[in-house]
Amino acid sequence: MxxxxxxxxxxxxxxxxxxxxxxxxxxxxxxxxxxxxxxxxxxxxxxxxxxxxxxxxxxxxxxxxxxxxxxxxxxxxxxxxxxxxxxxxxxxxxxxxxxxxxxxxxxxxxxxxxxxxxxxxxxxxxxxxxxxxxxxxxxxxxxxxxxxxxxxxxxxxxxxxxxxxGAGQITKAANQIAIAGLVQGLSEALHFAEKAGLDGRKVVEVISQGAAGSWQMQNRHETMLDDQFDHGFAVNWMRKDLAICLAAADEVGASLPVTALVDQFYKDVQAMGGGRWDTSALIKRLRALS
Structure with missing residues (x-):
């Protein structure tokens, strides 16, 4: 001890x-x-x-x-x-x-x-x-x-x-880069299913068992469908992390076009008053646009 x-x-x-x-x-x-x-x-x-x-x-x-x-x-x-x-x-x-x-x-x-x-x-x-x-x-x-x-x-x-x-922090940046793209993809999939008139839960039950499955899908799809966004890491903190990712990418010469785009989507969520919502609130932005 x-x-x-x-x-x-x-x-x-x-x-x-x-x-x-x-x-x-x-x-x-x-x-x-x-x-x-x-x-x-x-x-x-x-x-x-x-x-x-x-x-x-x-x-x-x-x-x-x-x-x-x-x-x-x-x-x-x-x-x-x-x-x-x-x-x-x-x-x-x-x-x-x-x-x-x-x-x-x-x-x-x-x-x-x-x-x-x-x-x-x-x-x-x-x-x-x-x-x-x-x-x-x-x-x-x-x-x-x-x-x-x-x-x-x-x-x-x-x-x-x-x-x-510094290797741990670079690895965490890679982690946040992966999450940003996953959450946006999941948000678009659930929003698309909703607009097409399908039951989002039934859709996830099927697609989560295939190649589309992820931790984000398993743990966040229900709260996203229920329009609840107080269950995880806040948008304000994610934007702080993505700023680190984008700065590090400039330093090493990596291209992060999806990460840069999703960062701007999170900026839109902040403008909606959602800075303290969790990162799955990207779907709320899509609903506001439709």
């Missing part, structure tokens, strides 16, 4: 930290809204800290799951940042979806303090976090990964190291 710190108790971080506590680890938590950290401690035990630095004191491994590049910098650096409270031979694991650029930047700062930095973005949504069934894609030093993998396995369906620092 390890002394762990978890920074960020949102819809993903809260249950992930809970899995670590139930596994027997000693867990200290920090959240920007202190009441959330106090609620977590009331439910799971452990300790709530006032700053990331205080939370990281005496930790073997510090884990984070925050919002974006700037949020990650804020919890890592500065006088109250986690790095200031960490000693040599400790490891920082970041589950946030951020740019590979900020990952490498913070990894270099951590290395100056003899702290290993593992980027470990996650996929699987809120349900995956709650059920301990996340896909975790990692980049960083092999020895550091080997040390943290048993901890990450507590809430992982699969956990793999893909390469050096």
């Amino acid at each position: 390890a002394n762990l710190t978890f920074l960020g108790l949102g819809v993903m971080g809260y249950p992930m930290a809970g899995h670590l506590a139930r596994a027997g680890h000693k867990v200290t938590v920090y959240n920007r809204t202190a009441a959330k950290a106090e609620a977590w401690v009331a439910e799971h035990g452990g300790r709530a800290a006032a700053t990331p630095r205080d939370a990281a004191d005496d930790a073997d491994i510090v884990l984070s799951c925050v919002g974006n590049d700037d949020d990650l910098r804020a919890v890592c650096t500065g006088d109250d940042g986690a790095f200031a409270g960490m000693s040599g031979d400790t490891i920082f694991v970041d589950h946030t979806t951020v740019s590979a650029e900020v990952t490498r930047e913070l990894g270099a700062i951590a290395a100056e303090r003899d702290i290993a930095f593992v980027d470990a973005p996650i996929s699987g949504g809120q349900a995956g976090a709650e059920n301990g069934q996340l896909s975790i894609m990692c980049g960083g030093d092999p020895a550091a990964y080997d040390r943290v993998e048993p901890v990450l396995s507590v809430y992982a369906k699969i956990c793999r190291r893909l390469g050096d620092s």
Whole structure:
């Protein structure tokens, strides 16, 4: 069992930290809204800290799951940042979806303090976090990964190291690129079936058993047909991720025409007031156009 710190108790971080506590680890938590950290401690035990630095004191491994590049910098650096409270031979694991650029930047700062930095973005949504069934894609030093993998396995369906620092974030970008196209395709298929006068559920029952089947189809088609969009990853966060994808594509010279188009469709959803709807809300845009 390890002394762990978890920074960020949102819809993903809260249950992930809970899995670590139930596994027997000693867990200290920090959240920007202190009441959330106090609620977590009331439910799971452990300790709530006032700053990331205080939370990281005496930790073997510090884990984070925050919002974006700037949020990650804020919890890592500065006088109250986690790095200031960490000693040599400790490891920082970041589950946030951020740019590979900020990952490498913070990894270099951590290395100056003899702290290993593992980027470990996650996929699987809120349900995956709650059920301990996340896909975790990692980049960083092999020895550091080997040390943290048993901890990450507590809430992982699969956990793999893909390469050096930033490789996890590049893999997560590939994940979001694939999802964007899938959700748009599913939205068009369901919308087409509706307009043709078919029962969408019966259509999915048949086509999901063939080559068209996907996780998105299995887990989102019913709520899409019911016009319910509060069941997953928000459009605002998806646009943040797609911006990372498109910037990384420019850097490596990759062409992402479908991703760029779907990003604009999500922009339309935001304009409809749907920034907090989940990503399957693309079908709502199609309905508004017809």
